[in-house]
Every structure is written in C-alpha cells, then in structure tokens.
Amino acid sequence: MAEIDQRTEVKEFLSSRRARITPEEAGLPAYGGNRRVKGLRREEVALLAGISVDYYVRMERGGLAGASDGVLDAVASALRLDEAERDHLFHLARRSSAPGRSRRPAVPVRPALQQVLDAMTDAPAWICNGRYDVLAANRLARALFSPVLADPRRPANTARFVYLEPEAARAFFVDHDRIARDVAAKLRMEAGRDPDDEELIALVGELSTRSELFRRRWASQDVRLHRSGRKSLHHPVVGRLDLDVESLEMPADPGLVLTVYTAPTGTVAADGLALLASWAAGQESPATGVRAPG
Missing domain, CATH: 3.30.450.180 (Beta-Lactamase)
Structure with missing residues (x-):
C-alpha cells in the first residue's frame, strides 16, 4: 500500500455506514420492493441530515473540506454513528480541510x-x-x-x-x-x-x-x-x-x-x-x- 487515499477513505466509510441502515430502521417509508441499493439511498441520508442531495453526494465522494461541525453532526446522526465512528468522521473532515499538513512526529517515551x-x-x-x-x-x-x-x-x-x-x-x-x-x-x-x-x-x-x-x-x-x-x-x-x-x-x-x-x-x-x-x-x-x- 503506497498511501492511504483520503477521498477513498471518506467514500468507503460513508457508503459502508449508509449500507447498514434500512429505511424502516430510519423511520422512512420503503417505496417499492425492489431497491437497487443496500441500506439507505444517498437522498434518504440527505433528507435525514437536513442537507441537499447534491451536498451529501459531494461529501460521500470525498468532499468533506469545509463541512461545518453542524453538518457533520447531522450526517453522523442520520447514519447513527457511534462515538468512535463520529470521531473518525471528524478526523477525516479535518484532514480534508488541511491536506498539506505534515504528519505528527514520532513521540518517544519519556x-x-x-x-x-x-x-x-x-x-x-x-x-x-x-x-x-x-x-x-x-x-x-x-x-x-x-x-x-x-x-x-x-x-x-x-x-x-x-x-x-x-x-x-x-x-x-x-x-x-x-x-x-x-x-x-x-x-x-x-x-x-x-x-x-x-x-x-x-x-x-x-x-x-x-x-x-x-x-x-x-x-x-x-x-x-x-x-x-x-x-x-x-x-x-x-x-x-x-x-x-x-x-x-x-x-x-x-x-x-x-x-x-x-x-x-x-x-x-x-x-x-x-x-x-x-x-x-x-x-x-x-x-x-x-x-x-x-
């Protein structure tokens, strides 16, 4: 593995969390019996989070840069993220907003x-x-x-x-x-x-x-x-x-x-x-x- 790609990380994390929630679990009607996606659709996540579909689609494609804490909290709630998952989402967002930041230096044991x-x-x-x-x-x-x-x-x-x-x-x-x-x-x-x-x-x-x-x-x-x-x-x-x-x-x-x-x-x-x-x-x-x- 040559690198850990930030946009791929965001895409795979959000899509995997979306896939585990059914419309019924989210309190949404499941129109039609032949859904093409596992779990929630992107537009359903956007509805639950109170943001536009285009904005959520951009986020799930890796575009977390500039997302406010309020938007991230809303997405975390819509996807029912636990504490670790929420922290991970915020870490990904911070890294997306500062892609050129140097990595943390190694910490020796005093x-x-x-x-x-x-x-x-x-x-x-x-x-x-x-x-x-x-x-x-x-x-x-x-x-x-x-x-x-x-x-x-x-x-x-x-x-x-x-x-x-x-x-x-x-x-x-x-x-x-x-x-x-x-x-x-x-x-x-x-x-x-x-x-x-x-x-x-x-x-x-x-x-x-x-x-x-x-x-x-x-x-x-x-x-x-x-x-x-x-x-x-x-x-x-x-x-x-x-x-x-x-x-x-x-x-x-x-x-x-x-x-x-x-x-x-x-x-x-x-x-x-x-x-x-x-x-x-x-x-x-x-x-x-x-x-x-x-």
Missing part, C-alpha cells in the same frame, strides 16, 4: 514514564502508540506478553502478532476473533487521524499483503476507540487470566496510550498474576529481558 511503569509492580502495564508498537513496559507486562515479545523485531507490534502469527495468537488470546476485529478497527481509526504516517502505511500494507483475515477486517471500515474492558489470555506458564483493562490516552504525550491490566483481589486471575510475577523475577535479566517460555 524516562519519567518508564519510571511510572516500573513503580507499578502488581499490575502489568505498557505504553503503545496508535500503530500498536510496544514502546515501553514494566516487568509484569513483559512477562504477561512474552509470546508477543518473542519476535526479535523491535518495536514489537501487537497487530503483527495477531495477524501474522495466527496460531500463536489464537493460543494466547482466548477471544482471538474479537481481538482481531478491534485491532483492525483501531488501526483504521489511527489512519483517519494521521493518513500521512509512513510507518502506519507500511504496517497496513504489510498486513494486507500477508493476511487475508486482515484484508477482510480492514475492508469492513469499522473503527474503534481505546476503551476499558475485559481481556482473557491464556499464558503459556500460568494458564488462563481474565483481566480488567484500562486504556488511557496521554494528553501530555499525544499518540501514546497507557494500558494497565488488573484483577480483583482474591480471584483466580489475581493468584495467576502473583504466580506470573514470581516466574518473571526468575526469567528476566537486564541484558536479555523476558525469555520465551519453553
């Missing part, structure tokens, strides 16, 4: 952030960017994600692990299908924020070339924000861990996300994390980091 991670001794925590590059981690996170970090390529990348190491990823992530869907959706969100990121373009191209599953997920046009939730992992040493996940975007370090994994006291998962900490203490050295279990 030493103070590594100190914060190292101070968190009872919970795995790491810092990644929007491309899923693992930029910093504490000891427990290095132990928890030792299968991901077994690839000598640095920075390690969770998206590559999920899509290019499918057997290992399916063994590690209990709900691999959901993880794969979320990873592609978050990468799509990142592409809307910064389509000129050469490393992101290269990553999407690599995954598209080597993974048919990624091609399908990418083509879905789904987007997703970093959010809290639950993740179930099967660690090769301590077994299954059902962990609570908190992902926090870092305002002082734009583009970086801190993710922390915890388990309630007294649960099987908490005991598993304690066992993992003991195992990690015997595995790690300053020179080599965590060795892959085996």
